[in-house]
Amino acid sequence: MRIGIIGAGIGGLATALSLEAAGFRDITVHERADRIRGLGVGLNLLPHAIRELTELGLRDRVEALGVAPETLVYMNRFGQHIWSEPRGLAAGYRWPQLSVHRGQLQLALRDAVVECLGDVIRLGHRLVDVQGEDDGSETVRFATADGEITATYDLVIGADGIHSALRALRYPAEGAPPWSGLTLWRGVAEAPVLVDGRTMIMAGDGDQKFVAYPLGAPEDGRQRLNFIAEQRGTGPFESLKDRADWNRAVDPGPIAKLFADWRFEGLDVPAIIANAEEILEYPMVDRDALAQWTFGRTTLVGDAAHAMYPNGSNGGSQAILDARTLAFHLGTAARAGAAVDAGAAADRSAEGAAIDAALAGYEDARRPAMTALLAGTRATGPERVMLLAAERAPQGFARIDDVIPRSEREEIANAYKRAAGFAPSILNERASLGVGDPA
Known part of the structure; x- marks a missing residue:
């Protein structure tokens, strides 16, 4: 089977590796950029994504890129504790959560593709x-x-x-991604060790928020932190040109001033922002859910299919899940003998029927789940606890249990894990998405 992949980001490279692991060899990846530069800032790979990378034999090289956070803490804009929970292995998963630099992950996946498939990445192809x-x-x-x-x-x-x-060819009237009204500033900075060096912090509410997590191990009391600063109603994002510019560097000074009073115990937000190596400005945008991903023998994966807000740290992980699920259905159909030698017309017909069945299986497995998850992220996902705290106690609180009962906070966290497919019991017990070589 001849397979063409459009895009050499996390989703495209993970798709190539997943297909190779399922036994497909005739794969070409087409990338619009003239070179893969490994751009971006930090991202979190949740345990369901690490499971898939582990089964692809990539866990060690990805684990070497970053840090495995063990705790996630939510706070209000006054630094008061709302909710915390263990993450990764500490939460009972069989696989860790990993915080890595997106660019380093992309380069590692690119190298793995070249090792497995050879010179199959075509650059400068729009x-x-x-x-x-x-x-x-x-x-x-x-x-x-x-x-x-x-x-x-x-x-x-x-x-x-x-x-x-x-996607634009299939939905030519869709237009620009809708803007949420929020602006994100993302960066990486050297800062004092955040709590114990393995803690993620989210602070704020629906109008202003700050997220920080480590990207490197502590050294001499400091470590590299990835951060996201968020503000409603800031940023000139009224044109598609502006919305499309994901590498727009800005002066950190004005951003630090927006958070001038956000100094909590162990977390000096304006100092982190001011010390950033670089700050990139983004509109918080997503895409509306689609009624169909597959047209003929074409389909979509990752952000092309279901771009969503970063609430829940799930975009890169879901792209990897798409890749593995698509490869699973294609490989399973091939192993069942539906796809046979492509020499004769009858065999071509059988191979085509197998592809169609696999694409239908992939879309049935992923599209409804991603439609629900997209709706959940628009409702702020697990970060809803911060919105509720701000709504119910805008000036802060003495006891969080008087504002949001523990049972309510637990259900918000657990409901998102279920929707995203990484509730510990579900993930630990489900069958592998790995398949052997096609028959």
């Missing part, structure tokens, strides 16, 4: 069009520095992010 052929294959047209080229695949997978060209 998707222009995809046309279905009479035999069920898809002819893809790319713009390159040397002019337009075409390639024909039995399956095309769009992993090209929130501004997906493949």
Whole structure:
């Protein structure tokens, strides 16, 4: 089976590795950028994603990139404790949660793709069009520095992010991602060790928020922290051009002033922001849920399919789950013997039927779940405890149990884990998504 992947981000590279592990070899990854530079800041890989990377044989190299947080703490804008919970192994999972630099993870996945599949990443390839052929294959047209080229695949997978060209071809009237009204500033800074060096902190409410977590081990009382500062109604994001610029660097000074009073025990927010190596400004945008991901022999994964707000730290993890689920269904169909030698017309028909069945199985497994999760993130996901604290006790509180009973806080946390597919009992007990070589 000839497979073309559009996009060499986390989702696209994880898809290539998942397909290779399922026994597929004829894979090409097309990337719009002229080089993979490993850009970005921090991200969290939740235990369900680490399980998949472990089964792909990548856990050690990914674990070496970052830190395994053991505790997540929610606070209000006054630094008062709302809720805390263990994370990763400390929460009873068989796999850790890992905080890593997105760019370093992308480069590690790229290297793994080259090791497994060879020189299959085509840089400087901008998707222009995809046309279905009479035999069920898809002819893809790319713009390159040397002019337009075409390639024909039995399956095309769009992993090209929130501004997906493949998604735009299928939904040409969709327009720009809707803006939530919130602006994010993301950065990395050297700072005093955060609590015990393995703690994530989220502080604030629906109008202003600060998130920090470690990206490196403590050294001489300091460590690298990833942070996200968030403010409602700030930022000139009225045009698609602005919304599309994910690497817009800004002066940290004005951002630090927005958080001038946010100095809590062990957490000096304005100092962290002021000391950032670089601050990137983002609009908080997502995409509306789609009624269909698959058209012909094309489908979507990751942000191209279901870009969502970062509430819950789930975007990269869900892209990896998409990749593994798609590869599982394709590999299972092949192992069942539905896809056979592609030489004869009858065999081509059988192979096509297997692809169609696998794509239907993938979409049935992932799209309804992601539609529900997207709605949950728009309702702030597990961060709802911070909104409730602000609504019910805007000036702070003496006892959080008088504001939000423990049972309510527990259910908010557990409901999100169930929706995102990483409740410990569900994740620890479900069957593997790994498959062997196709028959």
